[in-house]
Amino acid sequence: MTLTVKDLSGGYGQLTVIQNISFTIQPGELTAFIGLNGSGKSTTINHLIGLLAPKTGSIVLNDVSMVMDPIAYKKQIAYVPEQPVLYEELNLEEHIQFMINIYQLDSAETWEEAHRLLKIFRLDDKLNWFPTHFSKGMRQKVMIVMAFITNADLFIIDEPFLGLDVIAVNDLLALIDEKKAAGASFLITTHVMSTLRAHADKFIYLEDGQIAASGSMEEIKDQVPALLIGEADV
Numbered sequence: 580m581t582l583t584v585k586d587l588s589g590g591y592g593q594l595t596v597i598q599n600i601s602f603t604i605q606p607g608e609l610t611a612f613i614g615l616n617g618s619g620k621s622t623t624i625n626h627l628i629g630l631l632a633p634k635t636g637s638i639v640l641n642d643v644s645m646v647m648d649p650i651a652y653k654k655q656i657a658y659v660p661e662q663p664v665l666y667e668e669l670n671l672e673e674h675i676q677f678m679i680n681i682y683q684l685d686s687a688e689t690w691e692e693a694h695r696l697l698k699i700f701r702l703d704d705k706l707n708w709f710p711t712h713f714s715k716g717m718r719q720k721v722m723i724v725m726a727f728i729t730n731a732d733l734f735i736i737d738e739p740f741l742g743l744d745v746i747a748v749n750d751l752l753a754l755i756d757e758k759k760a761a762g763a764s765f766l767i768t769t770h771v772m773s774t775l776r777a778h779a780d781k782f783i784y785l786e787d788g789q790i791a792a793s794g795s796m797e798e799i800k801d802q803v804p805a806l807l808i809g810e811a812d813v
């Protein structure tokens with residue numbers, strides 16, 4: 580899969596927040612999306628997942644865009660937002676089934692994978708639990724499992740590490756590496772670069788809605804504040 584973002588400008592209503600954003604993500608590549616609060620990371624993601632329409636420019640994933648075929652485009656993407664979004668009236672089992680339905684996944688195969696992932700995150704005995712009983716970290720893990728059972732080509736994860744215990748962070752990194760090896764791509768935003776750094780192939784540094792630096796760590800490290808790339812401890 581290849582994601583190609585070309586000259587993307589966008590924002591909310593009349594307000595333009597991001598400008599002239601261009602980048603590509605190749606199959607099996609993990610791109611870390613970094614920048615200070617308010618630099619435009621979530622706004623860019625909102626465009627990538629089709630929540631906002633570009634003011635100018637284009638977003639194409641595997642030769643498909645939102646404009647050409649919104650359903651086909653969205654089925655290629657799994658998104659884990661920073662704040663878990665769960666349905667209070669559905670239990671854990673029904674959340675998994677919901678994903679199987681909307682992504683039109685093979686039920687037996689996907690349930691097998693769901694059980695494996697739920698076990699990793701110690702949720703396998705909680706299939707009849709409702710979101711109200713979950714802790715913040717558990718909610719985050721449910722969102723991760725729901726994304727990782729899909730066969731999406733591109734995984735977009737907003738700040739995955741906050742709220743997860745250290746074992747869960749390690750397990751998530753292992754799952755990311757597994758998906759990467761199978762050819763999936765990742766765009767991950769984080770303020771905890773020390774955790775992600777070793778797993779990232781490429782970095783995009785946003786400043787005031789524009790890409791101020793992009794490339795390998797070697798290529799960007801002189802252009803990005805040291806604290807942002809885990810070069811120095813806070």
Ligand SMILES: Nc1ncnc2c1ncn2[C@@H]1O[C@H](COP(=O)(O)OP(=O)(O)OP(=O)(O)O)[C@@H](O)[C@H]1O
Pocket residue numbers: 591594596614615616617618619620621622623
């Ligand atoms: N719904 C919205 N309506 C109007 N402006 C918004 C909205 N959401 C964000 N913004 C503005 O867009 C700019 C970029 O915000 P964005 O959330 O994309 O930043 P971010 O890089 O994701 O920040 P953070 O690291 O804090 O998550 C900010 O100036 C913000 O005030």
